[in-house]
Every structure is written in structure tokens, then in C-alpha cells.
Amino acid sequence: MWLLVIALLIPAQEGKRLFESQCALCHGQDGGGGRGPTLLKPKLGKAPDDTTLQNVISNGLPPEMPGAWQLNPREVKELAAFVKSLGSIPPEIVSGDPGLGREVYAKSACATCHAVSGKGSGVGPELTNLGARRNAAHLREAIIQPDSALPEGFMLLEASPLKGPPVKGIRLAEDPFTIQLIDIAGRLHSFRRSDLKNLNKLAKKSPMPAYGNLSATDLDNLVAYLASLKGNQQ
Amino acid sequence: MTLLLLAVLAQSQVPFDRIANASKEPGNWLTYSGNLEGHRHSPLAQINTTNAINLKVKWAYQFGNQGNQTTPIVVDNIMYVSGPNKVTALDTRTGRPFWNWSRPIPGDYQSIGFGRTNRGVAILDDMVYVATLDCYLVALDAKSGIERWSVKAGDYKLGYSFTVAPLAIKDKIIVGTSGGEAGIRGWVDAYDAKSGDRSWRFYTIPGPGEPGNETWMNDAWKTGGGSTWVTGVYDTAANLIYWGVGNPAPDWNGDNRPGDNLYSCSFIALDGDTGKLKWHFQFTPHDVHDWDAAHVPILFDAEVRGRKRKLIANANRNGFYYLLDRESGEFLSGKSYVKQTWAKGLDDNGRPILIPGQDPSPEGTLVWPSLNGATIWFSPSYSPLTRLYYVAAREKASIYFKREAEFKPGTFFAGGGEQALDRNEEWGAIRALNALTGEQKWEFKLVSPPWAGVLSTAGNLVFAASNEGNFFALDATTGKPVWDFQTGSRINSNPMSFSIEGKQHVAIAAGSVLYVFGL
Numbered sequence: 001m002w003l004l005v006i007a008l009l010i011p012a013q014e015g016k017r018l019f020e021s022q023c024a025l026c027h028g029q030d031g032g033g034g035r036g037p038t039l040l041k042p043k044l045g046k047a048p049d050d051t052t053l054q055n056v057i058s059n060g061l062p063p064e065m066p067g068a069w070q071l072n073p074r075e076v077k078e079l080a081a082f083v084k085s086l087g088s089i090p091p092e093i094v095s096g097d098p099g100l101g102r103e104v105y106a107k108s109a110c111a112t113c114h115a116v117s118g119k120g121s122g123v124g125p126e127l128t129n130l131g132a133r134r135n136a137a138h139l140r141e142a143i144i145q146p147d148s149a150l151p152e153g154f155m156l157l158e159a160s161p162l163k164g165p166p167v168k169g170i171r172l173a174e175d176p177f178t179i180q181l182i183d184i185a186g187r188l189h190s191f192r193r194s195d196l197k198n199l200n201k202l203a204k205k206s207p208m209p210a211y212g213n214l215s216a217t218d219l220d221n222l223v224a225y226l227a228s229l230k231g232n233q234q
Numbered sequence: 235m236t237l238l239l240l241a242v243l244a245q246s247q248v249p250f251d252r253i254a255n256a257s258k259e260p261g262n263w264l265t266y267s268g269n270l271e272g273h274r275h276s277p278l279a280q281i282n283t284t285n286a287i288n289l290k291v292k293w294a295y296q297f298g299n300q301g302n303q304t305t306p307i308v309v310d311n312i313m314y315v316s317g318p319n320k321v322t323a324l325d326t327r328t329g330r331p332f333w334n335w336s337r338p339i340p341g342d343y344q345s346i347g348f349g350r351t352n353r354g355v356a357i358l359d360d361m362v363y364v365a366t367l368d369c370y371l372v373a374l375d376a377k378s379g380i381e382r383w384s385v386k387a388g389d390y391k392l393g394y395s396f397t398v399a400p401l402a403i404k405d406k407i408i409v410g411t412s413g414g415e416a417g418i419r420g421w422v423d424a425y426d427a428k429s430g431d432r433s434w435r436f437y438t439i440p441g442p443g444e445p446g447n448e449t450w451m452n453d454a455w456k457t458g459g460g461s462t463w464v465t466g467v468y469d470t471a472a473n474l475i476y477w478g479v480g481n482p483a484p485d486w487n488g489d490n491r492p493g494d495n496l497y498s499c500s501f502i503a504l505d506g507d508t509g510k511l512k513w514h515f516q517f518t519p520h521d522v523h524d525w526d527a528a529h530v531p532i533l534f535d536a537e538v539r540g541r542k543r544k545l546i547a548n549a550n551r552n553g554f555y556y557l558l559d560r561e562s563g564e565f566l567s568g569k570s571y572v573k574q575t576w577a578k579g580l581d582d583n584g585r586p587i588l589i590p591g592q593d594p595s596p597e598g599t600l601v602w603p604s605l606n607g608a609t610i611w612f613s614p615s616y617s618p619l620t621r622l623y624y625v626a627a628r629e630k631a632s633i634y635f636k637r638e639a640e641f642k643p644g645t646f647f648a649g650g651g652e653q654a655l656d657r658n659e660e661w662g663a664i665r666a667l668n669a670l671t672g673e674q675k676w677e678f679k680l681v682s683p684p685w686a687g688v689l690s691t692a693g694n695l696v697f698a699a700s701n702e703g704n705f706f707a708l709d710a711t712t713g714k715p716v717w718d719f720q721t722g723s724r725i726n727s728n729p730m731s732f733s734i735e736g737k738q739h740v741a742i743a744a745g746s747v748l749y750v751f752g753l
Binding site for chain 2: 153
């Protein structure tokens with residue numbers, strides 16, 4: 001049994017070693033991106049299947065990505081398997097009933113801010129493929145303590161114009177001269193910074209209320225429902 | 235008519251004297267940094283803090299490829315722009331092309347550790363010089379674009395590659411190579427401008443028997459890196475070329491290369507005729523963070539501690555601003571200009587006083603600045619009017635990882651890498667530093683660490699750009715914004731200024747487009 005485990009692990013270790021020596025310079029040590037794009041996705045846009053991923057590794061994506069021509073087919077396969085594992089959620093057993101969780105989702109008015117498969121609001125993050133990107137522990141934390149489980153780059157802002165009331169919303173875009181945000185009611189706002197008397201960045205804050213008052217069963221069911229959302233995995 | 239034609243042709247010659255005296259003809263832009271001192275400063279003053287708000291796009295040119303980094307060269311109403319293995323001559327009055335030249339990129343070419351780009355051309359007499367990704371230096375007829383000669387400088391299959399804008403000095407063309415992540419042995423080359431014959435080569439990693447080789451062990455010098463991928467500068471009176479040298483290889487694992495690893499992460503001063511080293515100054519001895527000195531040095535003269543000095547200045551990728559004597563390489567002063575967490579400061583010789591535990595590690599080590607540094611290849615600017623040093627500064631950390639490094643020619647030889655933090659924890663700024671002390675006079679904040687250079691002008695303006703596509707002008711004295719324009723693309727280039735029929739314009743490449751602005 002141990003021999004089998006070791007035999008299974010060796011390719012993964014080899015793929016990791018190859019990734020760190022040949023890919024991490026651009027894609028980041030954890031695959032989270034840098035000079036090159038993030039690979040922490042359930043499905044890679046330019047390498048959606050195993051064969052394409054292996055071709056991309058071998059031949060590169062001109063003009064920016066060089067091909068790893070020096071790797072033999074076995075090494076390419078191992079590297080591809082490791083890259084694929086970066087954006088995957090390991091299979092896990094999630095307690096709770098997804099069907100009942102869907103009812104909790106509806107009852108809790110989650111669709112006021114979120115959308116699943118085209119239904120709901122687009123103010124907050126779309127959840128259509130959430131279960132392919134996040135594990136159950138993260139989903140549970142995001143429900144109970146939204147402030148501690150924010151998406152990368154998320155920022156809540158309070159913009160106070162020189163004229164008119166302040167606007168609180170989620171940053172959509174920002175540059176040195178302008179800022180664009182969406183408020184909780186779904187209204188889009190765009191300001192020149194010179195037209196603001198104050199711009200308050202509410203770092204590590206979510207506009208989402210904490211749902212710590214859900215019963216343990218409802219929470220399990222809601223997590224199970226969100227974990228089941230595998231979407232189109234793009 | 236004949237007389238007029240002769241006059242036009244005569245004007246189009248660019249003898250070296252014109253380049254050496256570039257400030258006397260501010261309507262042209264004759265060398266990568268505008269002048270040989272690396273100032274990227276335009277003496278033109280028609281566009282100023284009062285009227286810059288009226289700047290408008292006058293024409294645009296589509297390159298046909300993304301991420302352009304070229305600085306245009308302008309000579310007598312002709313603008314020369316470059317891309318990867320291509321050059322175009324444009325009419326500055328209409329934006330229309332006079333000619334195009336290109337050279338196929340070999341199918342098996344790989345750019346190892348950098349993008350397929352080109353930062354510009356050089357002009358000298360009647361020829362335009364471009365350095366190509368497949369490591370050729372090519373001379374083109376300035377009027378027709380016909381190729382006069384080409385010379386192979388290095389083997390791209392081993393990682394040698396050109397992205398640099400060549401530098402024309404006297405009768406020579408100077409180039410440096412990319413490839414620091416492939417375990418190359420870097421060099422600076424000089425070629426005869428007329429024939430293409432190589433005049434000299436200076437290896438940035440000294441071989442056995444050469445001074446500096448003792449700073450390498452285990453034959454690590456053979457794969458020591460030391461690329462030279464950003465255009466240097468030239469002191470005409472001293473006949474010295476000043477050039478920045480890149481990181482040692484492998485980048486993040488220094489175990490097999492104990493020692494200072496000269497002349498990596500250094501400025502070197504080379505004799506223009508022979509390529510002999512006059513002095514060196516190493517900013518980051520035994521670098522393990524990829525903080526190569528890939529910078530345009532800035533030369534100016536000033537009084538320091540009661541004595542008139544010839545100076546060379548650099549805001550370095552490692553987070554410190556340095557002032558050196560350019561006759562001797564003597565360290566005069568240094569000061570951090572961004573957040574840095576790896577050194578307590580600099581000692582009397584400018585050597586960093588290290589904080590223990592900041593090297594890359596198997597589990598990751600958080601250090602400021604990031605792998606791409608506090609600033610990098612994109613140009614700073616020096617204004618002789620404000621006597622300020624302007625720099626696009628990056629405030630960003632990396633978690634540095636150390637891994638095994640195995641050398642295979644023509645592949646990554648890096649020994650680790652980085653992991654970035656959440657983008658909410660990084661930002662940038664355009665900063666004005668006292669050129670003598672490095673003290674910050676003002677800053678204009680950016681929402682992300684920039685990847686574009688700056689231009690100062692006699693109109694008391696500083697032009698700069700953002701990752702979010704803004705091209706903008708700041709008051710050079712106060713840093714207050716004066717004008718901005720959304721180009722629609724991340725900007726990875728350096729601005730420049732020139733005249734069209736006596737009227738000042740400003741140009742910048744943004745993504746796939748070259749924009750030219752005027753009043």
C-alpha cells in the first residue's frame with residue numbers, strides 16, 4: 001500500500017519540481033500569476049483539456065510564453081497534471097443537502113446581491129461556478145464571516161462627492177484619476193477623483209451581512225448547495 | 235528646387251556631433267534617452283503647466299502588436315519606431331509610413347524570462363540601427379529602410395536576445411543582451427557603425443585570470459548571468475560608457491555562487507574605444523532577489539560637499555537611490571526611496587548592511603521590494619531646471635522562494651520565484667527626488683506599481699503613465715496633476731517630446747498604439 005502511495009506521489013512531486021523550475025518565474029510559485037496569468041482556475045481558457053495543456057507546455061503560446069521544448073513527453077505529462085491540480089478543488093465529502101440548501105439560499109435572499117446561472121443580481125460576486133473554485137471550509141467562512149473570505153482584489157469604498165450624498169459600493173475599476181463602483185442597489189457610479197472630497201477605502205470589509213445566525217443544519221445545507229455549483233467551469 | 239532638395243538631404247545626416255549636442259536641437263529626439271546623459275528631458279517649453287490641459291491627440295499609429303515599449307527617435311520630420319524584429323519610419327506631420335522593415339522571428343525562438351519586445355532604435359549618420367530578438371544587430375538605410383548590414387552577436391538558442399535600444403557613440407554602436415534568466419554570460423558589445431565589425435566585447439562576468447573572477451566559485455561564472463538589457467549612457471568628454479548589469483544566475487538560489495558575483499547588479503564604466511573597464515560599483519552584492527541594475531544611468535554635474543563633481547545617479551531596483559562620482563565610481567550618498575525590508579541601510583562605501591533572514595527560502599520569505607523591484611527598466615528623468623530626479627516607483631513585496639537550479643542551456647535557470655500579495659497591498663507613485671540627496675520632494679500616487687517611464691520638460695512638466703492606461707502630465711515642481719488622457723491600454727513604455735513644424739508634441743506607445751499629442 002505504501003509503495004502504491006509513494007508511486008502515486010512521485011509524479012506529483014516531479015510535476016511540482018518542474019513547475020517551480022520552468023513555470024513559476026512567470027506564473028508565480030503557487031500558480032497565482034505574476035508576469036504570466038494565474039493558473040488557479042478550474043479550467044484554463046487556452047488549455048481546456050489535457051491534450052491542449054500538454055501542447056501549450058511543449059510549444060508555448062507565442063509571443064509571450066516560451067515552450068518547454070527540453071522536457072520529454074513523460075515530464076510534460078507530469079507537469080500538465082500538476083498545473084491542472086492547481087485550480088482544482090480536491091474531492092471532498094460535504095455534509096448537508098444541496099436541495100435544501102437551495103431553499104436556504106432563496107430564504108436568505110442571497111439573490112439580492114448574487115447570481116447563479118443567470119438568475120439574481122450582479123452586485124456581488126457571481127456564484128455559478130463557485131463550487132469549482134472554493135472548498136467547503138472557505139464557503140462556510142464566507143457565510144459566517146464575510147470580511148475574512150474576500151475575493152482577491154475586492155474593495156469596498158465610500159466616495160464622498162463635492163456635491164451630493166456619499167456613495168458606498170464595490171470597486172469595479174480604479175485608476176489614478178477616476179474610480180468606478182457599483183452600489184448595493186446595483187447602480188453604477190463613476191467619479192473623477194478631483195470631484196471627490198473624500199474616498200474612503202474600507203479594506204477587508206464586505207457589504208455582505210454575516211449569516212452566523214443560521215442554524216447548523218441550514219448552514220450545512222447552504223454550504224452543500226454552494227459547493228454543488230460547478231457551473232461551466234470557465 | 236535642387237538646392238532645397240540638397241538642403242533636406244544634408245539635414246537628414248546625423249553625425250555624432252548632433253547627438254552629442256542634442257539639447258541644441260530640441261525639436262528632434264536623437265538618442266534613446268533624448269541626450270547622452272540619460273536625462274529624458276526635453277528643452278521644449280511650448281507645452282507648459284498653463285496650457286497642457288489643452289493637449290489633444292494629433293495622430294495615432296497602430297503597431298500591429300501589443301505591449302510596445304519603443305521610444306521613438308525623431309530626426310528632421312521622420313520618426314523611427316520599432317517593435318519585435320521590425321522598424322517603421324513615419325512622417326511626423328501625418329503619421330503615415332515612409333517605409334517598414336522586418337526580419338522574421340525564427341520559429342524556434344524562445345524569449346526566456348521577458349516579453350517579445352523592442353525598446354527602440356539608434357541613428358548615426360545615414361543609418362538606423364536595430365537589435366533583434368534573435369540577437370542580430372542590423373543597420374538600415376535611414377531614408378529607404380534597406381538593410382545595409384547585419385551581424386550575429388549571440389546565439390538565441392542559448393538565451394541571448396536583444397530587446398535593447400542600441401546606443402550610438404562616435405563611430406560605434408553599443409548593444410547589450412537579455413537572457414539573465416537563462417544562465418548566459420553577459421556582455422556589452424561595440425560594433426563599427428559603417429561595417430558592422432565588432433570593435434570590442436566586455437564580458438560582465440569575468441573569466442579566469444580577470445579581476446573579479448575571484449568573486450565566483452565552482453565555475454559558476456560560466457553561467458553567471460549579468461545581462462545588459464537596458465540602454466546605457468555616455469560621457470563624451472571622458473569617453474566613458476556607463477551601463478547597468480543584470481542579476482547573477484541562478485536568480486534566487488545563490489548556493490553555488492558564493493561571493494559578490496561581480497559585475498552583476500552593478501554599473502560599469504567602460505572606455506568607449508577599447509571597452510576596458512575603468513570602474514564598477516555594485517549595488518547588490520551576491521544578489522538573490524533578481525534586483526538587476528537594469529537602469530538608464532543619469533549623468534549631471536553639481537557641487538557635493540564643497541567640491542564640483544561629475545556625478546552619476548540611480549534609483550535602483552533594490553530600493554535605494556545612489557549618487558556616485560562618475561570619474562571614479564566613488565559612493566557619495568544613498569537613501570531608500572521606497573519601502574524596503576532587506577537592508578538596515580548603506581555603509582560608507584555604499585554596501586548594503588543586510589538584515590538577516592531576508593534571502594529566499596523553501597517556505598517563502600516576504601521581502602520589500604518585489605522581484606520586479608522598486609523601479610526597473612523604464613526610464614527615470616532628470617531636469618536641469620528643477621535639479622530633481624523623477625522616478626516611477628513601485629511599492630510592492632514578494633514572497634521569495636528558493637528552489638533547486640539545474641542548468642540546461644536555453645532554458646530557465648532561475649532557482650526559485652515569487653508569489654505576489656493581494657493587489658490591495660501594492661501601489662505605486664511618480665516621485666521627485668532631490669538628485670543630490672535622494673530626499674523625496676513630492677509624489678503623485680498611482681493605484682498599482684507602474685511599468686512606464688517618465689519625461690520632464692522645460693515647460694515645467696513631468697509626463698508619466700499608469701498600468702490603467704492613463705497618460706498624464708504633472709507640475710514638475712509640485713507634482714500636482716495638470717492633464718490626463720485615457721489611452722485604453724496598459725502603458726509599458728517611455729514618453730518623449732519633439733516638434734512638428736516648430737510645434738511641440740509628446741508621444742507615447744500604449745499597448746498596440748503610438749499616440750502623438752499636441753496643443
